[in-house]
Amino acid sequence: MNELQLQEFSEASEETVIILIVDDQQMIVEAVRRQLASESDLEFHYCTDSTQAVKEAVRVKPTVILQDMIMPGIDGLSLIQEYRKNELTSGIPIIALSVKEDPKVKSRAFEAGADDYLVKLPDPIELIARIRSHSRSFVTARKLNYAYRALRVSQQQLLDTNLTLQRAMGELKRLANSDGLTDLANRRHFDEFLQAEWQSASKAGIEISLLMVDVDFFKLFNDSFGHQAGDDTLKQVAxxxxxxxxxxxxxxxxxxxxxxxxxxxATSSADAMVIAENLRERVEALKIPNHSPKPESVVTVSIGLATLSPNQTNDRKMLIELADKGLYLAKRGGRNRVGVHPADDE
Incomplete structure (x- = not known):
């Protein structure tokens, strides 16, 4: 059944006891109706055609079903099983009605899914008491089920909202930490990351390496090709x-x-040199035309490399200064190379 049908079925009155008697004998139906007639809060429905019983139960939305055990077409035991298979009627209390007090029939009724068993015609007071009891339990259980489902929906909505917020916050953090042109980390994130890694390296007693990378003759490139081409080149380098x-x-x-x-x-100078050389070669392999220093030149980068352990100095800025000096050596040496300024040269 679809969600709309379930919702419509759940709208049955919570105050009125809705009874559906399924019995092919009109005389029995009328007798039961009279037994219940004095109770103003009892709503009475009946079905004498066993083949229409489940459909009638779906339409009436009873809070209790009185089911005859012997009917033409479909017997009462089979009908009880059919109610239990249907999503809209599976939880409705069923009181089996039989012409005799037979333990075997009673046992089979309970095995099929009946909730109670009465010999017809039962005492009116007992019948009404059992109807009210089963109806009350059914309605209470239904309320709890709806409340639980509503809670689950609310919980899922809350989880979805939190997940959306987390994703939004993550995206905002990424944007706040990213350079708008290249989508690499920006200068602020660089400073924060270096500070955190410097502290970690200090506690662990390990080295940290830094590469400073500069695009060679970039100002002349912009003069020759324009700032849009310059931005595109920076994106490719990134x-x-x-x-x-x-x-x-x-x-x-x-x-x-x-x-x-x-x-x-946690990278040694030798390992950092491998990364730096790979980067230098990869940029050169882009073969981005550049008129400097020669007409047939391509865009290249100069890289300064420095490696320090926080045990050597408490000032993380020293790592940047040494990498800058390595970059100066690379440029002075002809560009498109890696320059290293050892810490012990200070």
Whole structure:
């Protein structure tokens, strides 16, 4: 059954006891109706055709079904099983009605799914008491079920809302930490990341390496090709960095203008040199035309490398200064190379 049908079925009155008697004998139906006639809160319905019983139960939405055990077409035991198979009638209390007090018939009725068993015609007081008791239990259970389902829906909505907020906050954090042009980490995130990694390296007693990367002759490139081409080139260099600096815990960043940086925690100078050379070669392999220093030149980068342990100095800025000096050596040496300024040269 679909959700709309379930919702419509749930709208049955919670105050009125709705009774459906299914019996092919009109005389029995009328006798039961008279027994219940004095009770103003009891709503009475009947069905004499066993083949229509389940459909009638779905239509009436009873809170109790009185089911005859012997009927033409479909017997009472089979009908009880059919009620239990149907999503809209599976929980309705069923009182089996039989012409005799037979333990075997009673046992089979309970096995089929009946909730109670009465010999017809039962005493009116007992019949009404049992109807009210089963109806009250059914309505209470239904209320609890609806409340539980509503709670589950609310919980799922809350989870979905929290997940949406978390994703939004994550995206805002990413945007706040990213450079708008290259989508690499921005200068602020670079500073925060370096501070955190410096503290971690200090506690662990390990080294941390830093690459300072500068696009060679970039100002002349802009003069020759325009700022839009310059921005496109910076994006391609950033892409080369992402493809090269893939280690977990490494951070490529745009430091400012045409200058980039790469923080390499727990990385020796030798390992950092491998990464730097791979990056330099990857940028050169882009073959972005550049008129400087020669007409047939392509865009290249110069890289400064420095490696320090916080045990050598408490000032993390020293790592940046040494990498800058390495960058100066690379540029002075002819550009498109990696320059290293050892800490022990200070």
């Amino acid at each position: 892409g080369a960095m992402r493809n090269t600096v893939t280690g977990e815990g490494f951070l490529p960043a745009r430091y400012g203008g045409e200058e980039f940086a790469v923080i390499l925690p």
